Amino acid sequence: GQNIDQPTEMTATEGAIVQINCTYQTSGFNGLFWYQQHAGEAPTFLSYNVLDGLEEKGRFSSFLSRSKGYSYLLLKELQMKDSASYLCAVLDNYGQNFVFGPGTRLSVLP
Amino acid sequence: NAGVTQTPKFRVLKTGQSMTLLCAQDMNHEYMYWYRQDPGMGLRLIHYSVGEGTTAKGEVPDGYNVSRLKKQNFLLGLESAAPSQTSVYFCASSYSRFGQDSTDTQYFGPGTRLTVL
Secondary structure: OOEEEOOOEEEEEOOOOEEEEEEEEOOOOOOEEEEEEOOOOOOEEEEEEOOOEEEEEOOEEEEEEOOOOEEEEEEOOOOHHHOEEEEEEEEEHHHOEEEEOOOEEEEEEO | OOOEEEEOOEEEEOOOOOEEEEEEEOOOOOEEEEEEEEOOOEEEEEEEEOOOOOOEEOOOOOOOEEEOOOOOEEEEEEOOOOHHHOEEEEEEEEOOHHHOOOOOOOEEOOOEEEEEO
8 A cells, every 4th residue: 555644734934945744655666746736726747756865946846765755845935826735646566556645735924 | 739628627416417527638648647636635546548548547446437539538437426526636648657757747637626416
């Protein structure tokens, strides 16, 4: 089976930095994805990690440790438009199954 | 270039009724997916397709059927709707399997909000 955990909700201030954690236990591992989803909208892709380490894309960075079953999404210089749910997802079983975590709802306050 | 579109956007069904949700993509993607999203549970994969004429079961396939007769279309059917199928349904497509190529991703449609009474 598979289990993916994320904090349910987080709050941060505009201009600050926030780290959203994701832990997973899956059968095999073929990559970890982060998606952003604004309320009432479709998810949009943010990042993909398949090897250990940090991937940086502008204000967003994603880190992966396969040995610890752990990833985080780092958002810098927070903006009000970053208020959204952030979904962690794992591709496992040699690419046979794609499992999302429950998502973390981030609120950015002025 | 419309990307991924879904029809209808909203639907209310009575228990036992049937319906088909249509997903269409104009990106010539081989892979297509159907997910459902429920509060507190994230997205769950129902069925997916690795190419025209193929389908495969995902995490929660029971109560649903799918067909991929044309490469650009992926249909999700509910033969006898139940209240437990009340959800938001998302379709997605990608060039590579689950969008795992470094230059690829899954592109999601806008969703269909289904209520079963």
